[in-house]
Amino acid sequence: MTLRESVEQALKTAQVSVPDFSELLIRLLDSGVLCRDESQTEQILYDRFARLEPLVRDYLALMGISVLHDTRFHYVRIYPPGADTPGLGDAPDTPPATGLRARLSPHEVALVLVLRAQYERALREGDLDDDGCVWLTYEGLTLALRNLLGRSLPESRSERRALFASLRRLRLIRYNAEEWMENPGSHLRIRPLIVTFVSDDILATLEGARDDSDEGRERSASADQQEDEDVR
Template structure:
């Protein structure tokens, strides 16, 4: 490994930083901020070494070139669009997902699919779909028969969790009380909620679907307690 890193003039400490970020957050996306942009660029330089490293432990590292992000999947995770790895899931690596988080992710996946179909101003050049907070609430109620958490504190915590998993982006001045405030649903949503899961969610009781997704989606990933605190976010274009 040292020889491979030396070929790219990358120190072992930087390799550890990239690996630790992937273990902690499950994803590195270039468009996030300056820190993550540099992590992504360095990860691209040593992608083959990273693939070998994680594969030895049974993890799968997906590199989405179009979306410019790396996502790490734990052993046994069901990954949309990819064959099963044949490994047994490791319960300790599964993200601790609340039913509210799972339901919100399903609603975002539904809205993302709608945005792709409709196009227009809702779809950005980077493949994000713009929506409003009230539209998320309405989708939860009409499609999943589930309401948002009752308090503003719980709702903000839910938004922070969705941001931390890089499923949405929010403008720095975003406010849930602003009816015109937009949030961006990232294409990364496709990597955790498959078409089959979305279809099941629309046909099943919300809580049973939430439990199913929580059990299957180790790819939302690992060790939430060790994840970095949410960093300052910025968003350009239509979200400004």
């Protein structure tokens, strides 16, 4: 039996057509992620994946692609060969498949790091909603970006819109495009998928750098205060 015949037989058993299976694979390979609560289309595709998960995993494994499926928060993410996959052990030493790798700009990297840090903080405090998301205001985000990395959002309005749209396509955030950035008190939701984009080691390094910076500022403030007292 050929591979095609084997796949068709499995699809027949699952009562899924070949075009529907192809649509699911194309969507996964194109976007790299599925979130059930994103849209009606992704809900259908996610449910289809849940029915065909063993077959999809085996099919993608032939190309060295790993699959991460979070059944609690209902999302799926795929990883190219050689990528570190959370919870799936060390990846084999395989040349990278650049077509599946998200090439992030410096602004995108900075924003992802800050979102991950804010998510971790809320996670520790138990401040997640029923969907595992963390709510963050625009003002709170800009403040966290400045405090953690000493950076600001792009000055250009169009660049800021493109930046947030990019992270939305990665299913890392959700927000109301009409309100976001218009109102400093408006919120975005950081999705649980963010934890798969930043490793615990990188997060620990980021938090360590923040603690060192805070300690340095405290020492500087203490020294300034002591100097003022000596002058008096």
